[in-house]
Amino acid sequence: MRILVDQNVPLAEEFFADLGEITRMPGREMTREAVRDKDVLIVRSITPVNAELLEGSRVKFVGTCTIGTDHVDLAYLRDKRIAFASAPGSNADSVVDYVLSSLLVLAEEEDFALARRTVGIVGAGNVGNRLWQRLQELGARCLICDPPRADAEGRSDFVDIDTLIEQADIVCLHTPLVRDGDHPTYHLMDAARIETLRPGTVLINAGRGACLDNAALSHRLESRGDLRTVLDVWENEPAIDETLYSLVDIATPHIAGHSLDGKMRGTELIYQALMEHFGLPARRKLGQIKPEPWLHKVVLTAWAPPLEALALCVRACYDVRRDMVGFERYRRRLGMATAFDRYRAEYPVRREFSTLRVDLKKNNAGLRDVIEGFGFKLKLAGK
Ligand SMILES: NC(=O)c1ccc[n+]([C@@H]2O[C@H](COP(=O)([O-])OP(=O)(O)OC[C@H]3O[C@@H](n4cnc5c(N)ncnc54)[C@H](O)[C@@H]3O)[C@@H](O)[C@H]2O)c1
Numbered sequence: 494m495r496i497l498v499d500q501n502v503p504l505a506e507e508f509f510a511d512l513g514e515i516t517r518m519p520g521r522e523m524t525r526e527a528v529r530d531k532d533v534l535i536v537r538s539i540t541p542v543n544a545e546l547l548e549g550s551r552v553k554f555v556g557t558c559t560i561g562t563d564h565v566d567l568a569y570l571r572d573k574r575i576a577f578a579s580a581p582g583s584n585a586d587s588v589v590d591y592v593l594s595s596l597l598v599l600a601e602e603e604d605f606a607l608a609r610r611t612v613g614i615v616g617a618g619n620v621g622n623r624l625w626q627r628l629q630e631l632g633a634r635c636l637i638c639d640p641p642r643a644d645a646e647g648r649s650d651f652v653d654i655d656t657l658i659e660q661a662d663i664v665c666l667h668t669p670l671v672r673d674g675d676h677p678t679y680h681l682m683d684a685a686r687i688e689t690l691r692p693g694t695v696l697i698n699a700g701r702g703a704c705l706d707n708a709a710l711s712h713r714l715e716s717r718g719d720l721r722t723v724l725d726v727w728e729n730e731p732a733i734d735e736t737l738y739s740l741v742d743i744a745t746p747h748i749a750g751h752s753l754d755g756k757m758r759g760t761e762l763i764y765q766a767l768m769e770h771f772g773l774p775a776r777r778k779l780g781q782i783k784p785e786p787w788l789h790k791v792v793l794t795a796w797a798p799p800l801e802a803l804a805l806c807v808r809a810c811y812d813v814r815r816d817m818v819g820f821e822r823y824r825r826r827l828g829m830a831t832a833f834d835r836y837r838a839e840y841p842v843r844r845e846f847s848t849l850r851v852d853l854k855k856n857n858a859g860l861r862d863v864i865e866g867f868g869f870k871l872k873l874a875g876k
């Protein structure tokens with residue numbers, strides 16, 4: 494069997510080598526010629542998978558090691574009877590880590606307490622739901638907007654997006670990119686909605702770039718400069734708008750989900766789906782292959798103020814400023830589009846909060862819920 498794999502998919506050799514010959518290639522360089530004689534195609538989000546790529550090829554299985562599937566023409570695959578799998582939930586915790594790390598940076602700069610803010614979460618799927626759970630541990634009030642779920646589950650505790658925008662101090666976008674149907678998300682945050690954001694609102698997009706009208710946001714930031722913004726996803730990646738980039742507070746090149754844990758989980762999910770497709774037992778397990786994190790534990794030896802201790806753990810594990818500064822360094826050297834892709838390809842190792850154990854004394858009970866709720870492992874030691 495011949496398998497073509499994006500070069501940014503970790504552990505492909507460990508998972509797939511027994512199945513056949515693996516060829517690696519940058520996702521943006523995958524052409525019809527490159528896939529023609531392959532049986533299996535394993536991509537990430539930057540390869541458009543459609544008739545143009547696959548027509549006339551032998552490909553019988555396509556796997557994307559990502560949550561998002563907007564780069565895949567699913568109707569075409571169905572029509573051609575090409576099996577397909579994605580990796581739902583694989584890097585959702587990494588995205589939540591990214592959002593929380595960003596919020597802690599802004600809370601520190603602006604001197605606000607997250608617990609006293611209203612956070613609006615647009616899209617309450619794997620990412621949004623986990624963010625909701627973790628924020629509740631901090632005591633933050635959350636407003637949830639997810640019309641497809643509201644319809645399907647008959648939920649009356651969800652709000653519509655305009656109510657959310659009106660009431661939230663922090664607006665987090667975690668929607669997939671959907672262009673049609675009852676609940677499209679293309680430019681869900683359009684010029685009119687961007688204009689109605691209250692001065693001082695924090696706006697975060699870690700879903701897909703085109704869920705937010707980038708030109709309209711650029712206009713609002715240039716003309717009024719009264720929002721705090723965190724953008725991980727952009728329209729026209731990797732050649733993103735330089736002006737918008739310069740106006741955003743935390744600007745990163747689509748790496749919110751790029752923890753090693755998230756990416757490895759994505760590979761494992763596609764391996765499992767591929768084995769199932771071919772009726773083979775999935776003997777390889779991520780737990781047997783996964784490297785140990787560099788930082789295994791943080792020990793808090795005495796009582797500590799909960800929020801300060803939490804911020805310390807977050808920074809020890811993943812500080813979003815590392816990526817902001819790293820991306821800017823690459824951009825100055827390579828120019829925007831090359832830097833965008835190169836930083837992701839050479840992404841420094843990052844582990845999820847869940848890989849860090851926090852040791853607490855028993856008398857530090859106030860911290861217990863916050864640390865656990867934020868996703869860290871907890872160990873209680875005697876007084
Ligand atoms: N920045 C990154 O690195 C990164 C990483 C992972 C995922 N993503 C993106 O984030 C998206 C969400 O991830 P997920 O794992 O939560 O996906 P998911 O499919 O589990 O959840 C998406 C949620 O959005 C809701 N939704 C759909 N249309 C909506 C609308 N018009 N308004 C409000 N809500 C709507 C859906 O009902 C669903 O509950 C992915 O589709 C992907 O595009 C980005």
Ligand SMILES: O=C(O)[C@H](O)[C@H](O)COP(=O)(O)O
Binds near residue numbers: 501558747749750
């Ligand atoms: O949809 C996803 O899973 C994420 O957007 C993912 O992190 C994208 O990573 P990429 O494929 O761009 O490396």
